[in-house]
Amino acid sequence: MEPTVFQGRYQVVKKTALAKEIYEMVILCPQIAQLAQAGQFVHVKAPSFTLRRPISICEIDRAKGTLRIVFEVRGDGTAEIAQIPQGGWIDLMGPLGHGFQLLEQGKKAIVVGGGIGVPPMLETAAHYGENAVAIIGFRSASAVILEEDFQKAGCTVDLCTDDGTRGRKGFVTEALKARLQQEKPDIIYACGPMVMLKGVAALAKEYGVRCQVSLEERMGCGIGACLVCACKTKKPDGEESYSHVCKNGPVFEAEEVVF
């Protein structure tokens, strides 16, 4: 059996601060980039910590053999990872998990991202290009990231800020509702805080649109072996059980998730 997941120290070929405490890194890791899919994640080791940190893949460049990740400094682990300089080395394991299921390119998609849930949507949005609407929300103008990237990918961008300092004032769910009232996409994809995902899932159900959401949970192995990253899911018959974010997800059909 050929390996499909790799771990090693890879070079950070580009590192930029995108906003306060938000960094992007482009990492040269051809083996991983070759197999990576939109919505999958990599598991990053911060030198002083025991557990790896899961970070979604934001962009995949198979030709160059690079992955792009975007992450926010939330605690000590991400703070340490943020200290790796451009040209330095990062310990990654990936690609991991199940990504978003992409329909044929002619189909219409809405991608919804909130805050640091925006970056994982870029690769998916790019797949649909002009047929994608990206509804992306941030706390305020200073926290806005990747807007141009979504535009370059050809998507229609619907930018929201909680405080109205940029784009539409309000939550992405309101913007989504407005969109859905006008047109019915083939699929909705979402990543962001639990309460946002719950709202998106409810709207998708209301308007009868298939919806996939990307979940987060604290992780150990990242590969499905330790069963710590449990999230409650339900079968069509309503029976609930624990699935695992790293193996069965991070992307789930919204209707399977017990919010």
Added chain:
Amino acid sequence: MEPTVFQGRYQVVKKTALAKEIYEMVILCPQIAQLAQAGQFVHVKAPSFTLRRPISICEIDRAKGTLRIVFEVRGDGTAEIAQIPQGGWIDLMGPLGHGFQLLEQGKKAIVVGGGIGVPPMLETAAHYGENAVAIIGFRSASAVILEEDFQKAGCTVDLCTDDGTRGRKGFVTEALKARLQQEKPDIIYACGPMVMLKGVAALAKEYGVRCQVSLEERMGCGIGACLVCACKTKKPDGEESYSHVCKNGPVFEAEEVVF
């Protein structure tokens, strides 16, 4: 009470590899340098390790506010410390312990150093300048360090290597014996492996010369509070008890040490 021991992150203003796996660092730490004495040590933190590593002070430049240390990579901790680049920062605590007792400058001294026990002798040798003989021993020619420094300090250098590839072939104790047969110094100072110290102490006793030796023991606090760095010493009446290398030493009168 004014502080006399300091801890902080200080800059490594110079770093050089002196021999295979042997590094010198010159560290800008004016507070520590001001108070440091020949034979004292600093307690160095390697970032990934819990316990600090004791390293002797090799040279003190009070005017510049710098200390020079020379250390060998023996295990993982010193390996990590050796990775700090010139211009980088090192976490030190010091000055610690009791150093060598220096007599008036007109007196005659022999300093004896073996291997990585050579660097701690430099500052003491320099005190006596032309009145000091430095008997320094190494495994072989490639391991020789600091020879020129002792010469610059004005000392007569008696270099030995175990395999005879440089200087006199044989141990420093043989060279010391030869010297003592010719002339009686006022004091002998020694630092190096236990077996060497034992030999030096025996010769000093035989020739009736006062002798101070610098000991090593695994350390915790480095300041005398935890009592882990015990070494057996005896009082003039022969009663044995545990003294502590970091507080009562590292320098002891040879006749007090139970080898």
Added chain:
Amino acid sequence: MAKLSVELCGVEFKNPVIAASGCFGFGREYEKMYPVSVFGGISLKGMTYEERQGNPPPRIAETPSGMLNSVGLQNPGVEAFLAHELPQIVGKDTVLIANAAGSTVEDYCALVERLSDSAVDMIELNISCPNVKHGGAAFGVSCEGAASVVRAVRRVCKKPLIVKLSPNVTDIASIAEAVEAEGADAISLINTLLGMRIDIKSRRPILRNNVGGMSGPAVFPIAVRMVWQVANRVKVPVIGLGGIEKWQDAIEMMMAGASAIQIGAALFYDPYAPIKIVEGMNSWLDRQGVKDVREIVGTVQPW
């Protein structure tokens, strides 16, 4: 090239490195990285007779040089295991150890009886899981409790029986003696140490189960001490685990008295650890001129 193979209770392991239960699933996840045959054996995820959902998340918390988990024995139950999991992992050139847990002596017996007729090579009795309310750890923390479950299970167990001990006890060597007296063929230790972390922002325990089992490098010195104590008191082979991450640790654990070792938490941050450990052991043995890894077992010379 030193001889790395070891024999435990009549079962041959090509090397003494075993995946620890609960850290290697049912042996298939890490096949995305390397074949399971790199391991001398694998101890499968802890299993109960009936399916169990385990505890609510979060189930993991980080600690200095370690981690806490509160999975709580999530598993599909023995029938699903036999039907769907076991067939996928037999014949892959590694010793299969089923890790068996229960809430009552009857549970344990029913499970072990069922496993005894399967293709697993050995059974590891988990009387030490700190993450389930009833049974489990309760048996493991007293000599009588441990003895009673081993006695009952021994009667129905047709496979070599390893008993896995809890470190959350005053006197682990006496418990080891008690289970040996009841017929344990081998003893493995340590399971996790009970710990807790609190999120000071929310003033809530990080684990939804409040407490969880600590493992990883932090526990290594405790594991070495316990293996040493136990190996000096029992005649059956001891399998040492708890915090092993490097080949040096594996050697140290074997010198303390372990005939084989297991790796758990280290897999999460260093997935290739088993490969590095086997290679590292091998070249160390060569450098030392030791021809057979079994020669180092229990060779520590106390002062």
Added chain:
Amino acid sequence: MAKLSVELCGVEFKNPVIAASGCFGFGREYEKMYPVSVFGGISLKGMTYEERQGNPPPRIAETPSGMLNSVGLQNPGVEAFLAHELPQIVGKDTVLIANAAGSTVEDYCALVERLSDSAVDMIELNISCPNVKHGGAAFGVSCEGAASVVRAVRRVCKKPLIVKLSPNVTDIASIAEAVEAEGADAISLINTLLGMRIDIKSRRPILRNNVGGMSGPAVFPIAVRMVWQVANRVKVPVIGLGGIEKWQDAIEMMMAGASAIQIGAALFYDPYAPIKIVEGMNSWLDRQGVKDVREIVGTVQPW
């Protein structure tokens, strides 16, 4: 500026940060760096009635995020302490706690009686030192043992009596209840966990005593769990220690139920830790709008 002072058994501490016994000598060594008054209190080096030389070196070994020690209660004996050490440290604006150990109940009583007439403010009964062969830990690992020594000591002790518990037990909360029932005024925990490291080159234990007590950040989750268990079972105040290195750890320990905390091993690598912890606590309390540190004690909300 929040109120940081706490009162334990009628003794006022200006802040809840105490130096742990054995890690701060008799309080004078770190005066080379800062005054002892930075601490709310200091627990002095463990003392016995007679002088003790302690164990042969090496007495320390490093472990992942921690250390082992096997000092073995080296101390000059109570008379030398009273004559030479105590006079040097009284009146320095910090609570003085004498840490008392012994091999027999009589030893403990003689020592405590002698200390009762001295200037120390409190007595911490060390029934949990793993580094001495006789007594010490042996008392601390059973309810009866612990109760018997506390009962006897209580009768002769005229100072507030803290009893320090060993973590090397199956059920620490029951031992806490037992010593509370015999009249302990407060309980401190944890002492060190018994561990071992082996030098694989020499095949010798690193510690000359073979085993030693583990402390440092590695043990923190175990200490938090035990403090939480004990604080939920006794009414007397609990002093929490084990692995505290940062102000966040101090807050976490207090939320788990500790009315005050001690710092041990962290001093060795971060000598200014007490200052940083007091300052860090203070500004956290201010940011949280908590006016009095005592308000956070035991506030963890279990799930």
